Amino acid sequence: MTLIDARSIPADPLSATRLEEAGFDYRLVGMDDPVAAGAFTQAVNRGFLGPAATDDEITWTAETWKARRNVGVYETGAAADALPVATLNSWVAPATVPGGQIPMWAISVVTVAATHRRRGIARNLLEGELRAAVATGVPIAGLTVSEATIYGRYGFGAAIPAARIAIDTGRAGWAGPREEGRLEYVAGEQLASDLGEVHERSRANRSGQIPGWETRWKTMAGLAAEEGKKNAGARGVRYLDADGELRGVMAYSMADQPGTFRSVLKIAHLAAQTDEAMRALWGFAVNHDLVTRVEVDLRPIDDPIVHLVADQRAVELTVHDHGWLRILDVPAALEARRYEGPAEAVVQVEDQYGFAAGTWQVRIGADGVASVLPSDADPDVTLGVADLSAAYAGGVPLAQLAAAGRVRGDARVIGALSRALRSGRAPLLGIWY
Template sequence: MTTPENIPAGAHESDRAAFRAGPVDEQSRQRLAANGLDYRRVAVDGDDYPGWLQSAARGFQDSERSPEQVAASRERSGYRRVTGVYDPEAPVANAPVATIASWIGELAVPGGAVIPSCAISSVTVAPTHRRRGVARAMLEGELRATQAAGIPVAMLTVSESPLYGRYGFAPAASSAGWTIETKRAAWIGPRPDGRVDFIPRDRVRELMPVLHERIRRTTAGEIDIAGSFWDMFAGTNPTAERAGEKRAIQYADASGEVRGAAVYAVRENESDFTKGTVSVHYLVAETDDAYAALWRFLLELDLVAEVHADNLSLDEPLLWMIADQRAAKITVRDHQYVRIIDVAAALERRRFGAAGRLVVDVDDALGLSSGRYLLEVDDAGAGRVRRLGEGESTDAVVLALGIAELSATYLGGMSLATLARAGRVKADAGAPASAFSEAVETASRVLGWHTAPRLSIWY
């Protein structure tokens, strides 16, 4: 049985390096080779990387990368495991027809801990090679490589949400996009001591990762963020377009300690100069005072009619800091997808919302996580998991569900009762309806959490 003491608190650099250098999955390599395709890793500092980057950009409808952008990407992508699928018969043989990238990151889970997780990104397949099993081979290959590396969880943010459920991923943290009418909103929130000041982009580039590192474990769903993302937010990447439009601010408390920072841009309304639009690129606040001070500053800017912000949580305090909540139009969408690979390690790393005892019968079409697991949670919210043997029974009602459904509950933001009402959770044959209902209620309390999960970036 896995215990919290022998689960690493986070990913070690030696593990990250070994994962980057590891071979492609042999089963997927053979499957693609049978279709005349070559599946291989790509060295970020090698000759194949520019072609890989161009193919990945094309897959997301982005423009062709300049030599300067390729060089900047090389410099900032050394942390990633980069893989491509090549067609030797294609006119441009050194440009892959499919791409994928991954790295070992740290996912914050309920209770303030982190767990090593495989972050998957840059998944593209050229339109010329669709419906040939390429995406399946790549994604299953990355999941098997993740399991082989001993990583308990995989995660990703998605452009096409229907694609990933077939591989066991499920949305575990939603994202809220806000559009706020500033004049109608009217600030009624706290007005903390301290001060907000403009700072150079280079300075905010230094501050944001420090502040994020201090708080990322407190919000389930957050991850450790690579430096290339901070360059993007701050506009300090030398190849960044329109970086000069970005403005940076910081909040320092009454003692002079910097506790928050934000980057935003203003778009002028040429037909009415009093109705500009602010886009918040990133806001990080270590304290409640920093949160209130930064948002108040943004909502009270002169000549601004609307403020836009994405990747906010579903329980933002900001809603209770404005006089008219209807001034905020909020759009919710799926964002952080999670895929549990090692059920025991994943569940034992997080904390739970209530004490309880339940059995989950997990079905995994890929065979990575299937089995019956007994979860016992004590009064402190710590769980112990034991995989039940063949034919072994307990006095707990068994809840049958897929790995995607269990993954959806992992960060505490999705109620198992909701999944049960949607027909995504079943009882064993012969279990009384009353016992099943009681088991679902218990499981919902146990697997829930008191705050909504959030991820503040796309990756």
């Protein structure tokens, strides 16, 4: 898949004009300039309520952000080292969809200074990103969110739910098989490299995944400048199959329970290319001596852990929204994925921004391939772009959205479309971005 370099796309002219009228300078920020990179990083840390960044942290972060299109909003006429009052960055990532991949405009580090909130700056930033993606021909946008109420207004839908899982190990027992491969401890650079390798090899297995990046894995392995203290206790274990091939890896830490000689095992990331590796890594965590509880987030909602323990009630599983998607080009998005069954419908999509608005004849064959053409016919199904986007990755049933009154039309057609859109395995986005 050829992916456009988002850095080559200039700042959106309409947002630039609107922000200029409000007294702001909206522009791309180069991370090669240490002063600009420093100010940008400090603004992001401040926006997410973190401490001021050290020089090492700035260098570390800038390495990752050099590959992204960084956008800053400054007071007009601000000094060269002034902090931007708003930040955001984006890049084009290949996102896994059922049966394939699609270029996705990924958006990150959206912050507006607390001194400048509720003046329309975030709106201009987000709308500018959507226009930039459309101008570039990227069919969907995606992000992960700090609050679930911010992005629906721009047409994003919560598409990739995640499970937060906690296991009472004293009660759980182990009912899983014993695997033929072997577990071994791994640390530091090797752990970071294994996390990246297994994630990359496994990300095609689940709709919703995108590639990670080096500093993300190093942070999980306890090597990050900015989070050195937080992840200083990072440990790792990997699983090699019977042929000695790396198939899974887990980064975790232990949180001491004072006065008990017991700990909580907190999994930072569990990546597995095979179910066998996933079972082996779960077994390592759940059967660990001196551990009373295992905690992890960002697992798929169909994680088989409930069937790996003897007592299902030892497992608390909380589902929450995680990956948000926004369809920008309906035919390109719908034709990029495969479907679980045939369906035929005239679908009307409402989009106040117009990008995805229209009526489409959607034909899905028995082979799971869709063709999507503009149509003048009366719609069988009508829905907003946020709801189509929510159902797109295969994790949110269209029928569930219809039951909530968000999708209207012929119940039989909605049922068939709903079944076609579901993915065989629940989608997963194993990282924040």
